[in-house]
Amino acid sequence: MSKFKYHIMTVTIIALIILAGCGNENEAESSDVSKEMDYTITGLEPGAGQTETNEIAIETYDNLEGWTQDLSSTGAMLSALDEAIKAEKPIIITAWSPHYMFAKWDIKYLEDPEGVYGEEEDVITIVREGLQKDAPEAYEILDRITFELEDVENALLDAQELEMDEVADKWVEENKDTIANWTEGLDEVSGESFELVTTPWDDALFSGNVAKKVLTDFGYDVELTPVDPAVLFEAIATGESDASLSPWVSQTHGELYEQYEGEFEDLGPNLTGAKIGLAVPSYMEIDSLTDLKPKK
The missing domain is CATH 3.10.105.10 (Dipeptide-binding Protein; Domain 3)
Structure with a gap:
């Protein structure tokens, strides 16, 4: 084998190892985030329409197996969001637009590829x-x-x-x-x-x-x-x-x-x-409901 081909193979193998490591690291980060949130959606009042939709999402997405909702009130949910953002901790909340939460805090909707929350x-x-x-x-x-x-x-x-x-x-x-x-x-x-x-x-x-x-x-x-x-x-x-x-x-x-x-x-x-859906602070490095991990 020529030195040039050997060099190319070496570079390729190193690149694949790095990519694999990044993939494992991202997966670990996603798993850690889910665990840090205790596999819990911070939600609204029991019986609210979106509370029921969240339950449908938990049933629909296999990766949300074992997840639950922490139910209390809209005010309590927003207080929890405020506290989490001040501490830069992960949190996932029940969201809808228009609402002042998007004017007060830098948050983003998680993508919903299964369409549980419907279109805009x-x-x-x-x-x-x-x-x-x-x-x-x-x-x-x-x-x-x-x-x-x-x-x-x-x-x-x-x-x-x-x-x-x-x-x-x-x-x-x-x-x-x-x-x-x-x-x-x-x-x-x-x-x-x-x-x-x-x-x-x-x-x-x-x-x-x-x-x-x-x-x-x-x-x-x-x-x-x-x-x-x-x-x-x-x-x-x-x-x-x-x-x-x-x-x-x-x-x-x-x-x-x-x-x-x-x-x-x-x-x-x-x-x-x-629209309605689930949202997280923008500093969280997840973009979709499918990025969350099931409770083991």
């Missing part, structure tokens, strides 16, 4: 039938209203210190150009009543309060009422309420959407990128 969703604006004829200015404003995910999450962080109507007022004041685009070319009204309904979720309360502020400044007498999602769809379908910016489709409120489809008008998304 849209938050849509729906209005009662006949609204375009009865209140064309409000209809047009609502049709133009859209939000960026990051803006909503930053606003929800502000809501930890302020009331939601104050957060909406602040956002409208800081986004005058956006509001001008929503109302451009429309004539103000004078005291016409308008009924908005919203789910009681924070992101929906924010968008609902922004819409209320904009419509009120435009001359409408606006009432904003938080209700259960089923009541919301029924109120729009029957004409009892005029509009909502709250529904998540096509999964979260998909059944209600289908149940009342044809009895309301869908103006399309006011927010894209809504």
